[in-house]
Amino acid sequence: MNNRRRPTMKDVAKHARVSVSTVSYVLNDSGPVAPERRERVLDAVRVLEYSPNESARSLKRRSASAIGLVVPDLTNQFFALVAEGVQGAAIERGVLVVLCAPQATGLPEGLHAKLLRSQRLDGVIYLTGTGALPTELLELSRSGPVVLVDEQILGFDLPAVVCDSRRGAREVATHVLAHGHRRIVVIGGPSAMWTGQQRLAGYREAFAGAGLDPDSVPVLVGDYRQDSGCELARVALSGPPETRPTALVCANDLMAIGALEHCKAVGLRVPQDVSIVGFDDLPVSALLTPRLTTVRQPAREMGAAAANRLLDLLAKPDGAPPAGEPVMLSTEVEIRDSVAPPPAGP
Structure with a gap:
C-alpha cells in the first residue's frame, strides 16, 4: 500500500474493522473508545504506517x-x-x-x-x-x-x-563608570533599530547619573557586525594616549570582539590600556582572552x-x-x- 499511495483514515478503519469516527476518537483522544477497539486502531496505524494530514488537522483544531x-x-x-x-x-x-x-x-x-x-x-x-x-x-x-x-x-x-535592553545597557555602563572611566566612547547599534535606540538611552542614563554630560560622550554608530566593531575601535583609539578613550562601550558582543581584535593588532592591552564591554553574552564571550564583560540576553x-x-x-x-x-x-x-x-x- 505504501508504494501506491499514502494510507488514509478510511484504510485504518477498514484494517481495524471499526468506523472512521472511532479512528478519529483514538487519534485525537476526543471520544470514548473500548480498550480492545483502541488497540486494533493503534495496531492498524503501525502496520499501515499511517500519519495524519497535519494541515487538515490544524484547520479542524484551529x-x-x-x-x-x-x-x-x-x-x-x-x-x-x-x-x-x-x-x-x-x-x-x-x-x-x-x-x-x-x-x-x-x-x-x-x-x-x-x-x-x-x-x-x-x-x-x-x-x-x-x-x-x-x-x-x-x-x-x-x-x-x-x-x-x-x-x-x-x-x-x-x-x-x-x-530590557535599556536597563542592561544602563547597568553595564554604570559598571564601567564605577571603575573610574570618564573618557568613554560608545560603539552603538544601528540608530534605526529599537535595540540600538534603547541601549544608547541606557548608556546615556548611566552617564548622566555619574555626573557626565551624555552629549559629551562620543557615539560611533555600528551595524552589530564584528568588522564594524574593529573599524570603529580603530577610529576611536587613533588619537594620542592622553586623549584617547580608556573604555569602549559596545552595543553587542560581535562589535566588542571586533574592538578586541583591533586592540590586539595595534598592541593595546585589554583591560590594562583600554576596557571593553559588550551586550548579548554570546557563548564565545566567556572564552575570549580576556573574558568579555557583557550583558546577558536569554x-x-x-x-x-x-x-x-x-x-x-x-x-x-x-x-x-x-x-x-x-x-x-x-x-x-x-x-x-x-x-x-x-x-x-x-
Whole structure:
C-alpha cells in the first residue's frame, strides 16, 4: 500500500474493522473508545504506517501545523540561539518550523517573506536585521500573526518578545563608570533599530547619573557586525594616549570582539590600556582572552517565548487580538575580565 499511495483514515478503519469516527476518537483522544477497539486502531496505524494530514488537522483544531522563522544571519550566535529556542518550543507543541536566513542566500528579507507567504504557513516569527518591516511581511501579517523578537518596529502593532535592553545597557555602563572611566566612547547599534535606540538611552542614563554630560560622550554608530566593531575601535583609539578613550562601550558582543581584535593588532592591552564591554553574552564571550564583560540576553528563552506567543495567538478561536505590550525578559550583567581602572596618566 505504501508504494501506491499514502494510507488514509478510511484504510485504518477498514484494517481495524471499526468506523472512521472511532479512528478519529483514538487519534485525537476526543471520544470514548473500548480498550480492545483502541488497540486494533493503534495496531492498524503501525502496520499501515499511517500519519495524519497535519494541515487538515490544524484547520479542524484551529491550531498551527507549520510556522516560519526569519533569521538575518545564523553565523551570529545570538540569532542561532533564538532559533534553537523557537525550534524547541515548536517541537513540544507538534509544530514544524520553516527557516529562512536571508544573509545565507544573499536575497532580501522581503523575498523570503514572499516565499513564506506562498507556503501558506500559519504564522511567522521575525528577527529583523534592519529595523524595517518589508512590505511582503506586512502583507503576511494581515493573513496570519507575525511575532517580532528582540525588536519593535514603530508604526506597526505587532506582538513582540524583547529584553530590557535599556536597563542592561544602563547597568553595564554604570559598571564601567564605577571603575573610574570618564573618557568613554560608545560603539552603538544601528540608530534605526529599537535595540540600538534603547541601549544608547541606557548608556546615556548611566552617564548622566555619574555626573557626565551624555552629549559629551562620543557615539560611533555600528551595524552589530564584528568588522564594524574593529573599524570603529580603530577610529576611536587613533588619537594620542592622553586623549584617547580608556573604555569602549559596545552595543553587542560581535562589535566588542571586533574592538578586541583591533586592540590586539595595534598592541593595546585589554583591560590594562583600554576596557571593553559588550551586550548579548554570546557563548564565545566567556572564552575570549580576556573574558568579555557583557550583558546577558536569554536568547533561547526569547525564542521559546516568541514561539509560544505565536502558537497561543493561533489557537484563539476568534483570531489574534491586538498586540498589546511586548513580552519583556530581564537582562543581567556578566562581570568578567575586560574592565579595569583606567591607566594612570594625564
